[in-house]
Amino acid sequence: MKINKKTAFATVSISLLFGSVVVSPILPVLPVFAATSTTETVQANGVEGTAINDIQANHDGLDTSNELTNTISFTSGTTALPTGLTFNADNGTVTGTPTQTGTFSFTIHVADTSGNQIDTPVTLTIAAATLTPSTPSTTSSKVVYRIYNPNTGEHFYTESLGERNADIRNGWSDEGIGWSAPTSGTPVYRVFNPNVHGGDHYYTTSIGEANSLISKGWRPDNGGKPVFYSGGSVNVYVAYNPNAKSGSHNYTSNSAEQNALMTKGWKYGAVAFKGV
Numbered sequence: 001m002k003i004n005k006k007t008a009f010a011t012v013s014i015s016l017l018f019g020s021v022v023v024s025p026i027l028p029v030l031p032v033f034a035a036t037s038t039t040e041t042v043q044a045n046g047v048e049g050t051a052i053n054d055i056q057a058n059h060d061g062l063d064t065s066n067e068l069t070n071t072i073s074f075t076s077g078t079t080a081l082p083t084g085l086t087f088n089a090d091n092g093t094v095t096g097t098p099t100q101t102g103t104f105s106f107t108i109h110v111a112d113t114s115g116n117q118i119d120t121p122v123t124l125t126i127a128a129a130t131l132t133p134s135t136p137s138t139t140s141s142k143v144v145y146r147i148y149n150p151n152t153g154e155h156f157y158t159e160s161l162g163e164r165n166a167d168i169r170n171g172w173s174d175e176g177i178g179w180s181a182p183t184s185g186t187p188v189y190r191v192f193n194p195n196v197h198g199g200d201h202y203y204t205t206s207i208g209e210a211n212s213l214i215s216k217g218w219r220p221d222n223g224g225k226p227v228f229y230s231g232g233s234v235n236v237y238v239a240y241n242p243n244a245k246s247g248s249h250n251y252t253s254n255s256a257e258q259n260a261l262m263t264k265g266w267k268y269g270a271v272a273f274k275g276v
Contacts, residue, residue, distance in 0.1 A: 057092030076105035146178035152198030154247030179253040179275035185231025190221040198246035230273030238272035
């Protein structure tokens with residue numbers, strides 16, 4: 001065997017009975033190293049109660065002909081995704097509707113079958129939801145359905161027949177139609193208090209009042225959109241029960257019902273909004 005000093009490769013001569021065969025050169029086998037790279041930090045933003053579906057891992061440069069492995073880790077004091085969001089290990093995405101505010105730091109790791117890996121750091125900030133004015137529609141009126149929860153004592157009001165029917169299937173009692181509301185006029189917003197047993201809903205035409213309650217832990221209901229509108233000549237009264245946690249406010253267009261509640265110790269007998 002001869003060594004070529006210039007190339008450091010071996011030349012092998014094999015002697016046979018009727019001559020020789022020269023095999024040259026013998027090339028070295030180079031090892032294959034897996035690579036790990038880290039992308040720039042993704043700055044993601046969301047709003048409490050609004051769906052998120054655009055946070056995903058970076059797959060650039062990986063061998064996607066075979067199945068990728070997706071994992072997640074948490075950094076900077078973060079121990080979990082905000083409530084309402086989940087990590088999908090099949091495709092490396094974070095999706096869902098967050099119900100928790102704050103800033104969350106995590107890294108999505110993606111690896112191919114060759115061991116190459118890309119790390120995608122993410123800083124996600126979830127802001128508290130607020131209500132904003134809505135432009136009313138121009139049709140005439142809609143009925144406001146009224147249902148009752150016998151387990152909490154709360155009366156609930158909605159223009160949505162689907163919402164009414166779903167709640168009735170879940171044990172609420174049908175109380176018929178509360179009143180008819182215009183589909184243009186002053187928006188009425190509904191907020192929900194999850195911090196009392198059974199929960200509690202409150203209705204108001206004041207965005208400032210609604211946002212003040214949200215800042216204290218209440219949640220915007222109906223996606224932050226008006227649940228119905230106020231306008232017309234029919235009074236819709238509100239009464240407040242200071243002894244109740246759930247169902248503490250009652251709304252009715254029936255003056256006899258309103259007066260009966262006031263004689264039983266309910267407070268704040270006033271016109272909350274108008275119907276048609």
